[in-house]
Amino acid sequence: SAVISQKPSRDICQRGTSLTIQCQVDSQVTMMFWYRQQPGQSLTLIATANQGSEATYESGFVIDKFPISRPNLTFSTLTVSNMSPEDSSIYLCSVEAGAAEQFFGPGTRLTVL
Amino acid sequence: AQKITQTQPGMFVQEKEAVTLDCTYDTSDPSYGLFWYKQPSSGEMIFLIYQGSYDQQNATEGRYSLNFQKARKSANLVISASQLGDSAMYFCAMREGGNSGGSNYKLTFGKGTLLTVNP
Numbered sequence: 001s002a003v004i005s006q007k008p009s010r011d012i013c014q015r016g017t018s019l020t021i022q023c024q025v026d027s028q029v030t031m032m033f034w035y036r037q038q039p040g041q042s043l044t045l046i047a048t049a050n051q052g053s054e055a056t057y058e059s060g061f062v063i064d065k066f067p068i069s070r071p072n073l074t075f076s077t078l079t080v081s082n083m084s085p086e087d088s089s090i091y092l093c094s095v096e097a098g099a100a101e102q103f104f105g106p107g108t109r110l111t112v113l
Numbered sequence: 114a115q116k117i118t119q120t121q122p123g124m125f126v127q128e129k130e131a132v133t134l135d136c137t138y139d140t141s142d143p144s145y146g147l148f149w150y151k152q153p154s155s156g157e158m159i160f161l162i163y164q165g166s167y168d169q170q171n172a173t174e175g176r177y178s179l180n181f182q183k184a185r186k187s188a189n190l191v192i193s194a195s196q197l198g199d200s201a202m203y204f205c206a207m208r209e210g211g212n213s214g215g216s217n218y219k220l221t222f223g224k225g226t227l228l229t230v231n232p
Contacts, residue, residue, distance in 0.1 A: 031218055033218070033219070033220075037156075041224075042204065042222040042223060042224050042225055043158075043204070043206075043220075043222045044222075045219055045220070045221075048218070048219065090156050092158060094158075094220070096218045099146070099165070100146065100163040100165065101160060101163065102148060102160065102208070102218070102220060103160055104150075104157065104158035104160070105157075106155075106156070106157045107156045107157055107158070109156055
């Protein structure tokens with residue numbers, strides 16, 4: 001299994017500001033994934049982050065709004081830029097630890113006022 | 114069309130009884146994996162169980178078992194001997210093209226089922 005930590009665990013931010021979320025894994029992984037869970041909804045993939053290359057974004061998500069860094073095999077950041085109340089969500093990073101296991105971090109609960 | 118369908122928005126079960134949470138999926142890929150996660154009110158996603166499309170037997174993990182009916186494209190989660198701590202949101206998810214770890218690790222999630230265990 002993989003142990004994943006995220007910082008911050010929660011935050012309350014003002015409209016128009018940006019927040020960077022960190023994800024740290026206790027082992028080296030090829031791909032890291034960032035998901036968003038809006039209130040009362042299911043999880044939606046934002047992007048896939050490969051070390052040493054540009055992140056791959058899903059339809060409806062763009063790099064200017066959600067820039068991602070992946071400087072090494074154990075760490076990634078997701079920035080939520082120019083926030084609005086609609087960005088209030090839980091943001092979760094995820095890694096695959098073997099074909100039959102995919103683990104999630106504890107999540108970052110973001111509220112935008 | 115939805116790839117993962119969970120038709121039960123909410124379910125109730127008495128403590129110590131078994132409960133089945135439904136999940137159907139839609140894919141034309143012969144290689145896929147099915148996952149179940151538990152999400153308590155804290156928001157974390159807890160991995161419960163996995164079933165690969167080529168697995169011959171139903172997956173089991175402790176009190177969790179997966180009733181995999183490939184022809185019907187269903188992957189229901191069975192929780193035996195329910196406990197109060199099982200009260201949570203449960204999500205079914207699918208990964209296509211990666212039965213044994215392939216190039217596409219993306220998970221597609223259903224809308225979830227809120228399980229409440231009554232004492």
